[in-house]
Amino acid sequence: MSQTTSLREQKTVRWTAMALVSMGMLCGYYVADVASPLKPLLEGQLGWTSTEYGFYTGAYGWFNVFLGMLVVGGIVLDRLGARLTGFLAIAFMFLGTAAQWWALATTSLAGSQWLGVKAQVLMAALGYALFGVGIEWFGITATKIIVRWFKGHEMALAMGLQVAVGRLGTAVALGSGAAIAVALSVAGPFMVGTLALAFGLVAFLFFASLDRRLDASERGSESANPEDQFRLSDIGGILSDRGFWLLTGLCALFYSAVFPFLKYAPDLMVQKFGIEERLSGIIPSLLPFGTILLTPFFGNLYDRKGKGATIMLLGALFITGSHLLLAVPFLKFWPVAVVAVLLLGVGFSLVPSAMWPSVPKIVEERRLGTAYALIFFIQNLVALMGVPYLIGWVLDRFCLRGKETVTQEIAGKLEEIVRVHYDYTLPMLLFVLFGLLAVGFALAMKAEDRRRGYGLELPAGNVK
Numbered sequence: 226m227s228q229t230t231s232l233r234e235q236k237t238v239r240w241t242a243m244a245l246v247s248m249g250m251l252c253g254y255y256v257a258d259v260a261s262p263l264k265p266l267l268e269g270q271l272g273w274t275s276t277e278y279g280f281y282t283g284a285y286g287w288f289n290v291f292l293g294m295l296v297v298g299g300i301v302l303d304r305l306g307a308r309l310t311g312f313l314a315i316a317f318m319f320l321g322t323a324a325q326w327w328a329l330a331t332t333s334l335a336g337s338q339w340l341g342v343k344a345q346v347l348m349a350a351l352g353y354a355l356f357g358v359g360i361e362w363f364g365i366t367a368t369k370i371i372v373r374w375f376k377g378h379e380m381a382l383a384m385g386l387q388v389a390v391g392r393l394g395t396a397v398a399l400g401s402g403a404a405i406a407v408a409l410s411v412a413g414p415f416m417v418g419t420l421a422l423a424f425g426l427v428a429f430l431f432f433a434s435l436d437r438r439l440d441a442s443e444r445g446s447e448s449a450n451p452e453d454q455f456r457l458s459d460i461g462g463i464l465s466d467r468g469f470w471l472l473t474g475l476c477a478l479f480y481s482a483v484f485p486f487l488k489y490a491p492d493l494m495v496q497k498f499g500i501e502e503r504l505s506g507i508i509p510s511l512l513p514f515g516t517i518l519l520t521p522f523f524g525n526l527y528d529r530k531g532k533g534a535t536i537m538l539l540g541a542l543f544i545t546g547s548h549l550l551l552a553v554p555f556l557k558f559w560p561v562a563v564v565a566v567l568l569l570g571v572g573f574s575l576v577p578s579a580m581w582p583s584v585p586k587i588v589e590e591r592r593l594g595t596a597y598a599l600i601f602f603i604q605n606l607v608a609l610m611g612v613p614y615l616i617g618w619v620l621d622r623f624c625l626r627g628k629e630t631v632t633q634e635i636a637g638k639l640e641e642i643v644r645v646h647y648d649y650t651l652p653m654l655l656f657v658l659f660g661l662l663a664v665g666f667a668l669a670m671k672a673e674d675r676r677r678g679y680g681l682e683l684p685a686g687n688v689k
């Protein structure tokens with residue numbers, strides 16, 4: 226069968242496939258980040274501490290790391306294909322979000338403890354952990370789908386756009402989460418997320434039928450050639466590559482400076498810049514909004530001009546500078562926060578736009594699902610589980626400045642809530658440290674690329 230008759234050669238069809246898959250990303254990222262603007266409300270209305278919030282938000286990685294679900298996901302993807310893995314992923318996200326909705330809405334858990342933890346906190350955490358499996362499986366599946374549909378075409382642009390659609394979900398979550406919670410209840414944003422994921426599932430079923438047609442147009446299955454089948458022994462091959470480890474290190478450190486920051490950014494706006502709780506997600510939402518245009522822009526630049534390793538280095542420098550600005554204690558005016566968040570947005574666009582399309586330059590296609598899963602595994606362990614918990618613990622242990630009881634209107638009623646005050650200097654310095662370490666890894670990656678000739682500085686069309 227000649228390449229020209231394949232369905233992927235039709236531009237409209239491959240972009241339709243990309244759009245359908247991106248719906249899952251949109252809804253998934255909304256739920257992933259919707260708790261961030263709720264932190265002050267979880268503390269004020271439900272009596273959570275920062276450590277409990279960090280415990281809950283770090284639960285994202287529990288099953289991925291401790292049950293090895295990310296590696297299982299990579300193997301399921303490479304052996305059973307993207308359609309089944311994608312379907313399971315959205316189903317996990319849906320169930321995990323419904324569980325979080327229930328945990329925050331029910332009164333039946335009030336006052337109970339499970340394993341020494343507030344039952345409500347643990348139930349919400351377990352829901353988030355299941356959701357975390359789903360969104361990570363979906364992330365690696367969507368990336369592999371893009372490689373399959375776009376290789377030899379606009380691959381970095383498509384990956385950039387897919388990430389950008391996800392970031393739109395984050396922006397909507399940050400911008401609207403607190404307002405929905407104030408209007409309905411603190412569980413309200415999770416109800417919206419559950420409904421959105423049902424929609425994402427339907428969109429993915431449409432994609433699956435298109436993908437089946439792609440198979441038919443190529444008269445084969447997703448992995449028709451036995452030579453192309455993934456083998457367990459391939460894991461050793463991936464792990465013995467220094468370039469793979471440098472990219473993984475950069476990924477873990479870069480995302481440690483960004484994703485956990487997003488979990489605390491609305492609270493930082495309240496605590497340091499004096500922004501009203503209801504509006505606390507607005508400035509942080511500029512971050513994902515900025516990346517919506519910039520990530521595909523830099524992805525397109527990488528496709529056409531190359532310079533992937535340089536783009537990653539620049540991105541790491543931008544995030545370090547931005548966190549430094551936010552760490553300075555006397556810079557408390559909200560325009561400083563806007564500038565810093567915009568700088569962070571540039572960094573948050575530069576690194577992923579070059580990092581994810583660089584993986585196929587380092588790892589063979591048949592090993593890609595597992596390679597992405599291994600990278601995400603380390604990222605989950607460090608950036609999505611360890612660091613969010615660490616920041617919550619640091620806040621409670623070293624940064625508490627006092628508490629007061631205030632009256633606030635919630636769902637139309639006046640209620641007394643507790644307002645907790647923190648000094649965010651130390652957590653921000655930790656984010657600066659992660660940025661600096663990411664710069665170190667980006668420099669080492671650039672040197673390794675020169676030595677091994679991965680082609681990270683070359684334009685598209687040079688994938689091995």
Ligand SMILES: NCCCC[C@H](N)C(=O)NCC(=O)O
Nearest residue numbers: 254257258361364388577601
């Ligand atoms: N807040 C969503 C977390 C997604 C984590 C995922 N492992 C990932 O890194 N995706 C790529 C990205 O840049 O969002």
